[in-house]
Amino acid sequence: MIELERRFDEFARAFEVGAPLYGKLAARVAREPRVLGLMSVAPETQRIPVLLFAAAHHLLLAEADHPLAAHYPNLARRDGDGDTGDHFVDFVLTRADPMRELLASRSTQTNEIGRCNWFLFPFAILSEEVGPLARVDIGSSAGLTLLSPHIGYDVRPGGIIGAESSLAIVCDVRGQPPLPGRVPAVAWSIGFDASPIDVSDDDEVRWLEACVWPDHVERFERLRAAVSLARAHGVVVERGDAVDSVEDAVTRARSHGHPVVTTSWVMSYLTPMRRTEFVGTLDRIGSISDLSWVIAESPRETPELPGHEGSDELITVVTLVTWRAGHRSVRRLATTHPHGNWVNWGS
Ligand SMILES: C[S@@+](CC[C@H](N)C(=O)[O-])C[C@H]1O[C@@H](n2cnc3c(N)ncnc32)[C@H](O)[C@@H]1O
Numbered sequence: 539m540i541e542l543e544r545r546f547d548e549f550a551r552a553f554e555v556g557a558p559l560y561g562k563l564a565a566r567v568a569r570e571p572r573v574l575g576l577m578s579v580a581p582e583t584q585r586i587p588v589l590l591f592a593a594a595h596h597l598l599l600a601e602a603d604h605p606l607a608a609h610y611p612n613l614a615r616r617d618g619d620g621d622t623g624d625h626f627v628d629f630v631l632t633r634a635d636p637m638r639e640l641l642a643s644r645s646t647q648t649n650e651i652g653r654c655n656w657f658l659f660p661f662a663i664l665s666e667e668v669g670p671l672a673r674v675d676i677g678s679s680a681g682l683t684l685l686s687p688h689i690g691y692d693v694r695p696g697g698i699i700g701a702e703s704s705l706a707i708v709c710d711v712r713g714q715p716p717l718p719g720r721v722p723a724v725a726w727s728i729g730f731d732a733s734p735i736d737v738s739d740d741d742e743v744r745w746l747e748a749c750v751w752p753d754h755v756e757r758f759e760r761l762r763a764a765v766s767l768a769r770a771h772g773v774v775v776e777r778g779d780a781v782d783s784v785e786d787a788v789t790r791a792r793s794h795g796h797p798v799v800t801t802s803w804v805m806s807y808l809t810p811m812r813r814t815e816f817v818g819t820l821d822r823i824g825s826i827s828d829l830s831w832v833i834a835e836s837p838r839e840t841p842e843l844p845g846h847e848g849s850d851e852l853i854t855v856v857t858l859v860t861w862r863a864g865h866r867s868v869r870r871l872a873t874t875h876p877h878g879n880w881v882n883w884g885s
Contacts (some may be wrong), residue, residue, distance in 0.1 A: 542574045542585060549587040555755040559622070560591055567622030569741050578641040580671065588749075593640035594630050596748035604629065609751040612759075646749045647735065649679035650757075652763035652878035653802055654686040656834040658699075659715040659883070660858050660871060661798070663687065664830055670725035670795035674787040676780045677728025677804020680737050680746055681773040682764045687724045688771055693717065705763045713883030715754035715872070726794030729775035730783045732807075736775075737768040742882055757877070772811075780808060781815050788823055799831045803854070803876075806839035813842040824861025833858040834874070844868045856881070 608618035667863035690706030
């Protein structure tokens with residue numbers, strides 16, 4: 539229990555400014571043994587503040603009229619009455635059974651539409667070079683970045699690309715990326731994930747929403763808009779392991795266009811051996827037929843990937859790997875914000 543108290547206290551100090559609601563709640567929960575006790579059902583590695591908060595948020599999203607909701611910036615339709623901490627403690631303790639069920643079975647999940655910015659410029663380069671693209675996104679989660687051809691981009695400076703889309707994301711750029719005149723088309727796409735989220739399933743979508751911090755209102759609203767768009771476009775994510783699925787997926791893609799594999803913040807979940815196998819599989823495919831791979835990962839977390847050798851950078855680096863006539867080239871393109879807010883081209 540002392541270790542849990544410490545985790546919540548540390549969280550409170552770390553996020554008191556950046557996420558005031560969760561900062562305040564963490565400080566309170568650290569002193570509430572009955573709430574901390576709920577966490578004993580979670581696997582040891584998952585006994586972390588964000589899991590408790592996601593579980594409570596998940597239940598609250600289904601009860602948006604509850605007085606606690608008025609204290610959540612993303613849900614508040616009026617000013618909250620009473621003490622936020624009191625409401626929170628009462629809310630979770632009176633829902634102890636569903637809380638325990640969520641804490642025992644879930645882990646936090648993210649899928650960030652802003653990360654489409656990572657693919658805009660590489661896809662522009664590739665479309666220009668090879669024509670229609672057929673994309674295989676590995677570790678796709680709910681497949682939201684598969685929406686990259688269907689959203690608009692407010693590139694600053696640069697202007698708006700894809701103004702007709704119902705959803706636009708801001709992309710602050712430094713450097714001189716190749717600005718396309720229109721959003722690069724993707725002729726066919728599919729996602730794979732070890733635990734895919736089905737965007738047509740309300741409960742699964744609610745968990746994805748619950749994992750967004752309520753203080754980040756814009757992110758929360760953008761996620762809802764992205765889910766609606768994903769439903770409208772029938773985004774497809776199949777269950778499959780990164781290494782075991784990629785070869786068949788590339789074969790399927792090839793009949794629709796030039797195959798482009800994309801990986802964003804998934805390779806760090808694999809063991810070093812499995813990452814080496816993944817690279818080996820793409821090298822083998824690329825030695826026989828043309829292939830491209832857009833990597834958006836942290837070099838420090840994934841040193842086995844092309845271009846990451848010897849780098850200690852924790853930041854997300856976007857790298858384009860191409861195999862043409864059996865020859866592999868690796869081009870580092872940019873560093874970028876973890877959710878894609880900015881792209882620092884050529885760095
Ligand atoms: C941090 S999320 C990133 C999701 C998405 N690529 C993005 O950038 O928003 C990592 C995803 O990788 C998936 N994943 C983890 N290990 C995997 C594996 N061995 N094969 C396929 N997917 C995996 C997880 O289930 C999760 O959905």
